Amino acid sequence: MTEPIKIGIIICDRYRSCAGGKCLRSLRNREGAFSVYKNQDVEIAGYASCGGCPGGNVEYAPMEMKKNGVSVIHLATGMIVGYPPCPRIRYFTEFIREKYGMDVVVGTHPIPENYLTTHTALKTWDSKLWQELIAPTLSDEETRKAYD
Numbered sequence: 001m002t003e004p005i006k007i008g009i010i011i012c013d014r015y016r017s018c019a020g021g022k023c024l025r026s027l028r029n030r031e032g033a034f035s036v037y038k039n040q041d042v043e044i045a046g047y048a049s050c051g052g053c054p055g056g057n058v059e060y061a062p063m064e065m066k067k068n069g070v071s072v073i074h075l076a077t078g079m080i081v082g083y084p085p086c087p088r089i090r091y092f093t094e095f096i097r098e099k100y101g102m103d104v105v106v107g108t109h110p111i112p113e114n115y116l117t118t119h120t121a122l123k124t125w126d127s128k129l130w131q132e133l134i135a136p137t138l139s140d141e142e143t144r145k146a147y148d
């Protein structure tokens with residue numbers, strides 16, 4: 001039997017009391033950013049908040065997760081959809097890759113439809129960079145509505 005791939009999830013601290021329901025459901029269903037694991041066993045081997053702006057825990061949490069076998073860090077969808085989205089998400093991605101040599105995926109569960117509606121009206125994601133950042137969790141409309 002092949003070993004499961006170990007992932008760690010880092011969430012935006014404004015959602016620190018989140019019970020993780022959408023992330024766990026989407027992992028189980030292999031939806032959103034977890035669709036890349038369709039044919040793989042996955043184990044969540046780390047879960048932490050960023051520590052609050054400016055995200056000081058991102059400096060250390062990946063190291064602890066790596067010691068626990070984590071090879072891929074997911075920056076939770078809340079960092080993308082929050083009002084406002086995290087302005088440091090690209091930096092976190094590059095830092096974790098550079099410092100720890102770990103893969104980083106932006107997003108966890110699919111973007112809920114109501115967030116897409118509001119951010120579209122606000123033109124939040126009207127740039128090439130943001131289009132790249134939301135791509136793994138954009139999903140289809142039916143799936144997004146299931147996460148409202």
Ligand code: SF4
Pocket residue numbers: 011012013014050051052053054055079085086087088
């Ligand atoms: S906006 Fe970014 S740095 Fe601030 S709490 Fe959320 S994830 Fe952390």
